[in-house]
Amino acid sequence: MSTTRATLEKRSAVRTLLRLWPYVRPVRARLFTAAFVAVLASCTGLVIPLVLKWMVDGPVADRDPAGVWLGALFLLLLGFGEALLFGLRRWLVARPLSHVEAEMRAGLYGHLQRLPVAFHDRWASGQLLSRGTTDLMLLRMFLAFPLTFLLVNSVTILVGVIIMLIQDWTLGLVILAPAVPVIVSCLLFEQRYSSVARQAQDQVGDLTTVVEESVLGIRIIKGFGRHRSQARAFWELSRTLRGTELRKARLLAAILTVIVTLPEVAIGAALVLGSVQVADGELSAGTLVAFLSTALALRWPIDSIGFLLAMSQDAASATERYFEVMDEAPEETSVVRSTGTESTGLRFHDVRFRYPDAAPDSPPVLDRIDLHIRPGESMALVGATGSGKTTLTALVPRLHELTDGRITLDGEDITAMSREELRSLVAMAFEEPTLFSASVGENVLMGADDHELDRALSIAQADFAHALPQGTDTRIGEQGLSLSGGQRQRLALARAVVGRPRFLVLDDPLSALDVHTEAAVEAALRDVLADTTALIVAHRPSTVLLADRVALLSEGRITAVGTHQELLRTNAEYAHLMSGSEETEDAR
Template sequence: MANRTSRDVLLRGLWVLGQGIREQPGLFTVGVGGSVVFGLLTIASAYVVGAIVGEVVVPSIESGRVETGLLGAGAAALLAVSVVKVVGIFGRRLGAGFMQYRLQASYRRRVTRRYLDLPMSWHQRHPTGTLLSNANSDVEATWFPVAPLPFAVGTVVMLVTAIAALFATDWVLALVGLAVFPALFALNVVYSRRMAPRQVRAQQLRAEVSGIAHESFDGALVVKTMGREAQETARFAGRAVELRDALISVGRLRGLFDPLLETLPSLGTLAVLLVGAARLRQGAVSVADLVSVAFLFTVLAFPVRAIGWVLAELPRSVAGWDRVRHVLTATGEMPYGDTELPAAATPASLVFDRVWFSYRPPVGEPAAPATADQSVDPTAVGVPGANTALPPVLRDVSFTVPAGRTVALVGPTGAGKSTIAALAARLVDPTAGRVVLDDVELPRLTAGSLARTVSLVAQVPFAFDDTVRANVTLDRPGLTDEVAWSALRLAEADGFVAALDDGLDTVVGERGTTLSGGQRQRLTLARALAGQPRLLVLDDATSAVDPRVEAAILAALRNSEIATSILIVAYRRATIALADEVVYLDQGRVVDHGTHQELLARCPGYNDLVTAYEQAEAERERTRSGTGTGDSGGGDPGGGPARAAEVVA
């Protein structure tokens, strides 16, 4: 079984290299051409050295004088051979290097383009660190053997030519070569088979270490706030130790085989000298022949290693290829229709019609069985993924956001509010039911029409490592500085942006690290408003903003010239009170809906939730006042401990 697996790895690795050759035939030809020139000139150099020894050195020793003409001719011949060898080396390295880097660049672009095509539901099931590893180290590992590949192909040509030259010189010495060269190849095959599982394991651990590191970095605020630094360090250290041990195992095997691969050509040279000395005494070969063959074995030691380099890297290449192909062949695209909504400056209406939704488990984790109270709607049977998904997050959700109105989604943590926001922007599609925008189901809309009509401001703000202007406009056509300032004013962000050293040209740093939490939220809100959406979805998008500033933002939105409907995930009572209608969710179901005052009067769960949050807000306000913390959306670049606690809350 192990031999068959190793053989499969070898064959698949050669197929991967063949794929690279088919994609870059010109560069491969240049590399192989240079390698063949180098190999043939290497053989020629051995016979030139033999001729110089036999025709110049030995006669000079016997006669006691040096023939200047012959010595000059020998030096010129060596120089000419060396110059042509240099040209061959240049061609080989140029072709191999360009081929390797072009393939890596091409497949990195393919992987990242595929990431953009795949829906959010696919991304939610794959750790971000693994995706980064796919686009970086896995692509690099896939095409790493391309660098020595032309050298190895040229070496094969060189070996065939060398054996032919040996038979032309002396058949006995040729038999020595026939014993050494296959032994070298067999040793390389054994090396590749033993290396395969070790390389696969190391490549997998690289992705896992990358994934854990990304999770820790991305969740740095939560880790520090909850005091989990030691636990995260231990988690990372455990995987890092496993990766270290895997790489040490690779190194030990390489340390065992590398000396053997170095020793075989040297043993071949020794055997040639012993056999050649006997043949020389018999008069079967000349001194020049013996020197040429011995020198040939010496100079072949390094090129033959190129075959070993390729074979040794094939397991790693196959492991990387499998992980890259997992992305490139991933299914689950979110198809769009051909319906265009009118670009009229009127608010859009949104309807959720008996919507069910279930997330799929992460890759490698089984789906949890649904309990009695979490059973999937019978209408979902037959829907792709319905029977393999996690228990439903939303169950039979129906509500309407009338054109020009503001609807607040309220509910405890885990009620499904963020999922509804994602469905409204069509980041995911429902398992069953319909989401309708202006009487058109979302899957029937074109991607451009949907993006122009709906803007989502997510719960966690994201800022690019770029200028304020670029973060607001995203280089969208027609979004001038005037439009950017207008959006910033609506988001109550124009004040702090104007106070920055370079205004719109200020670079905000990676993920907006130079801004406070409230400033980042207002910046991302301005980004959404700059496109003047007809439906604005706010997923708790002002949680880090001072309540007074939040009220000003919502008031500005209601009174602005932007014709938009608003669906807002809200917790604060003041925010909820500004909505025209409230939809109260609990455990993925719509429990009640109506105005804020109506729900306070008739829905105990809603009353308890809103009152509890209001009390928590008051307590945080008292804490901030007692510690001297300023406005939560103010100019403190870091946000301070109170800011961290508020964001996590």
């Protein structure tokens, strides 16, 4: 994803934010209580001007020291009560909102695990990372502060205006004069700020992607001396983000100028008019003090409107980005089971596949694949680069969904199985081994029984793990880059065989091994392959010879099936592919 994906068209921030309700609902009681406490605290602050009126028109005018001290005590108690109530509000929201954030983050992570591989192929990891971190932080801040105080400040302003109108309606109208231009300015601000806020959040995702890729690819960057070009790319994105943030700042400065200036002018006008009325005896000094104190008490609720609207728009954009991922359809759950239970092995029935984002009129990557791997048989899959070998193997565990046709395991359609069941039957080793920042044992077992670890390491000739500083408990670096390519590949192979799967799919699993290690692994693999049904992508004759039969994949179709020797004699394309491999083998 990039900033071009940003939804810049008009959208309702309120409608977007309402999508958070299912997450907020479990903690609604504490949030409503916190809002009520905040309203009570804010209204408590509005009682202070009334006490001042009583003091000025009463004890101060009558020169009554006892009355002044009593009023001061009331003011102290009101101030203490207001502070206590606001502290209580903060305590009420802290725990439930951290729970909401954790639930949303867990929900996002779980949903990402259920989304198809095609989704992850389209989306940059940095965009997903920013949605699970920065965006959720913005949502927590919105629920903790703007959501409550948009209500609290609205109630405070309404109550304060009523108090001022009751005290003197002419001065109240003077204070209300800026209301219309302020409201119009806020509406214009919302429209403009929402698109800029969304752009900024998308650009944060792009920047996160660059940082992540630079860290993971640091060896490439250093090896090719590309640190300056990477730094330039990072600086360009940073400069773009800085420009967008400055646009946000300019918009916020403009709305704050209006929101702060116009009410201040109105208060100044009310002060002048009120002073004239006091001088003429039409208004008591206490009433003027109370009126102006109330007006000043409303300065914060009014001044904060700009910040609250900005934070709300940021939260609306974050909500939009969060649900862009959550609205993606997860892998379908099968509901119909076939009745086939015979051991018929792995079969491809007229299989066709085209990537979801491919043009409708483009030729399929795989076309009319009919292939039968008998129970207990190993079949090598051979073909030129780009012929579709890796794509075909990815269809078996449903990393991609078929466009047409069927794949069956022992007579049962794989789409009739749950993915959990299917992937418990099928194990894979990919050409590019992926390891996690965990221990060697955790990377290999992936939930399997501990007692299988030594067997799997032995089959994959990965006994080097026992010689690591903490043995199989040694933690390896991110992506396993602290290990050699051959070591990573052997651990990936050990992970594939650790669970004794009924079906094994190996995508060129020995490409990074030296000749002697490859021979040792092949010897151990023969025992494993004798007890399983396997499909092996192969590029070398030595790997092909592990299999009972060979299938030749050419331009997305199976063009020949037979033993290695049969195809060498009868198929020119296969002989050409193997002759290149044999020359490579001899050269080594």
